[in-house]
C-alpha cells in the first residue's frame with residue numbers, strides 16, 4: 052500500500068478528494084512533502100548537477116506544485132469549513148510551511164542555478180513563459196538582497212527586520228490610539244439622526260463598561276455612521292478631530308507615529324540604495340507593470356486634471372444643498388459625510404430591498420454564464436465532484452470543440468464556518484505534462500444569504516457586482532493558455548494589473564442590455580424596470596469626482612514620498628501633503644488633520660509606492676471595456692481580443 056491510498060492529500064492525480072480528507076491527514080502529508088522537497092532541492096543544488104530546464108526548473112516546480120496543492124486544500128478548508136480541529140491542525144502546520152518558503156527564498160544555491168541557466172545557450176531556446184519564470188526568480192532573489200556583499204547583506208537584513216518591527220508598531224499605535232478615545236453621551240436628545248441599530252450598539256458598548264448612556268468609538272462601524280447621520284454638529288466635530296489626530300503629536304507621545312514615518316522612509320531609501328536603485332519607488336515598481344515613478348506620476352496627474360472639474364462640481368452641488376436644505380452656510384470637514392448622505396437620500400434614494408427582488412440567484416447565474424459563453428466562446432455546464440458542503444456546486448468550462456478548458460467550485464452562501472468576504476482561489480493550475488494538459492480548477496467563494504423556505508436566494512446589486520468581480524479573477528485563472536505553472540493563470544501577474552479582469556467584469560453589471568436579461572422579479576417574473584435602473588446608475592456616479600480626487604491625493608502623496616521627497620531634508624511629509632492638496636483636493640481639511648499618521652496601507656501594509664495600483668487597474672479595465680462599448684457590449688470579437 053502506498054501513501055496516496057491512505058492519505059488523500061497526497062493524491063495529485065485529479066481533483067482534491069474532499070470526501071476522504073480528514074484533519075489527521077494534514078500533519079503527515081505536510082511533513083512528508085517538506086522532507087521530500089528538501090531532499091529534492093538538496094539534490095538539485097549539488098555541485099555538478101546541470102542547470103537546465105529539464106533537470107533543474109521542472110523538477111523544482113513539480114515539487115513545489117505538490118506542496119502548494121496539498122497546502123492549498125488545507126488553506127481552503129480553513130477558510131470555508133473552519134472547525135476547532137481543523138484550525139489547530141492548520142495552525143500547527145503553517146509555521147513549517149512559512150519556514151520552508153523562507154528557506155527557499157534564501158537559498159543562494161538555487162539563485163546560482165537560475166543565473167547559470169539564464170547565461171547558458173539553452174536560455175535562448177526557451178519559450179517566453181519559461182524565460183519569464185527564470186527572470187522572475189532571479190528578480191526576486193535580487194530584490195531580497197541575494198547579490199550584495201556579505202557586509203551589505205547584513206545591513207540589508209537588519210533594515211528588513213527593523214522595517215517589519217516599525218510596520219507592526221505603526222499599526223499597534225494606530226489601534227491603541229483608536230481605542231484611547233470614546234465619546235460618551237448621556238442625553239438621548241443628542242442622538243438625533245443616528246439609526247436605531249447604531250444606537251443599540253452604542254448602548255451595549257457603554258453597558259459593557261458599566262456606564263450609563265451611549266458609547267461611540269473611532270472604529271469604523273461606530274465612527275462612520277456617526278459622521279453620516281448625527282445631527283449634533285459640535286459632536287461630529289469632536290469625533291472628527293479625534294479621528295484625524297489619532298497616533299499624532301496631539302495625543303499620547305508614546306503612540307505618535309510621526310517619528311516612525313521618518314524612520315520608515317529613511318530605511319526604505321537606504322535599502323533601495325543598497326540594491327543599487329535611486330529610491331524606494333524604483334524598487335517597488337520592479338515587479339509591477341508601471342515602468343518608472345515618472346510614468347505613475349504622469350498617469351495620476353493626467354487623471355487629476357480630468358477628474359478635477361467633476362470634483363469641483365460635486366463639491367459645489369454639496370455646498371449649495373447644505374446651505375439651502377441643512378442650514379450649513381459653510382461646509383466643514385465634519386459636515387461632508389453628513390451632508391452627502393442627506394443629498395444622496397434626497398436625490399437618488401431607492402431601497403436595496405426593492406432592487407433585490409429582481410435578482411433571484413438562478414436568473415443571475417444563468418445571465419452571467421450566458422454572457423461569458425457569448426463573449427469568450429466557451430460553454431459552462433454543471434459537473435460532478437466531491438465537495439466540502441452540500442450547497443457547493445461544480446461546473447466545467449469547455450471550448451468551442453468541446454475540449455475541457457477548466458472547472459470551478461462555487462460556494463455561494465454564508466455559513467458560520469466560513470471566513471467573511473468573497474474571494475477566488477486556485478485549486479489546480481494549468482500546465483503541460485508531456486502530451487497531456489493539466490487543466491486549471493478554481494474556487495469561487497462568496498458569502499451571500501442562503502435561500503429561506505421555498506423562495507430562491509435573492510442578491511442585492513452589490514452582491515451581483517461581487518459575483519462578477521470574483522468570476523473575473525476566476526476567468527483569469529481558467530482561460531489561461533500558458534503551459535508552465537510558474538506563470539499560468541493568476542501566477543506571476545504584476546500586482547498593479549491583478550484587478551484588471553475582475554474590475555473589467557463589473558462593468559457588465561451596469562449595462563441595461565445585460566441586466567434586462569438577468570433579472571426577473573421573484574413574484575411577477577418582470578424584468579428590472581428601466582426607471583429603477585436609471586436611479587441605480589445615478590447613485591453609482593454620485594460624487595465619483597470627489598472620490599476620485601481623494602484617491603489621487605493619497606496616491607500622489609505615496610508616490611512622491613517614496614520618489615523625490617528628500618528623506619534627509621527639512622521638509623516634512625505634512626508639507627508635501629499640503630502642497631499636493633492645494634493642487635488636487637477640493638475639500639481642504641483643517642490644519643490639525645494628520646491623515647499620514649494613520650495611512651497604514653503604505654506604512655504598515657506593503658503598499659508603499661504602490662497605492663496608485665487601485666486606480667491603475669481601474670483605468671486598465673475601463674480601457675479594455677472601452678472596446679466593448681464601441682463594438683456593442685456583448686461582442687465575441689472583442690472578447691477574443693481581450694482574452695488574447
Ligand SMILES: [Zn+2]
Pocket residue numbers: 520524550553
Ligand atoms: Zn479582486
